[in-house]
Amino acid sequence: GAVVSQHPSRVICKSGTSVKIECRSLDFQATTMFWYRQFPKQSLMLMATSNEGSKATYEQGVEKDKFLINHASLTLSTLTVTSAHPEDSSFYICRLDAGRGGTDTQYFGPGTRLTVL
């Protein structure tokens, strides 16, 4: 089956620093990538949607200058949290669309736990 990886799995950083999270598809080309944020004991909230080679579309209330998304290729998307603050501490999860049609060809990554001190 399809495999999606995220790196790092956990990161702890100081307030004010930037953190880059990578999401890779290991055995398929992802035409569309989604980034979610999940706070403890909460549901997943969509942050942005990106298609390879074009700018990401951000959900209402998500600052595009703070959460930089680069869909560099059909196998890699990155989310950079710039000038991170403690309130950005969360579980960040990517979801990739294998493009074969149907929502069951979309796969979640294992997530990245970000802790900002």
Added chain:
Amino acid sequence: GQQLNQSPQSMFIQEGEDVSMNCTSSSIFNTWLWYKQEPGEGPVLLIALYKAGELTSNGRLTAQFGITRKDSFLNISASIPSDVGIYFCAGTQGGSEKLVFGKGTKLTVNP
């Protein structure tokens, strides 16, 4: 944005018991999906439903797409300890690929 109402919020059951959880919405959904998430991991798709009235099974799991297209349920039969986790319903509306998630049902199975 659109919210899915998922219930119950949590369940504590004995091994071997059956489990039922559901999601409702005030508006119509085109697809209903059920995911399981374990601590520190991303959600894993359990069952996908595409048609009103559709009833689909995956092992001990059964899910149905409500006829009104505004609800769905997930049943787990003969629960086992490894069923523990948080179960999320999710759905899409219109022609959008965006998934709207419910708030999750935390399942605890006592051996």
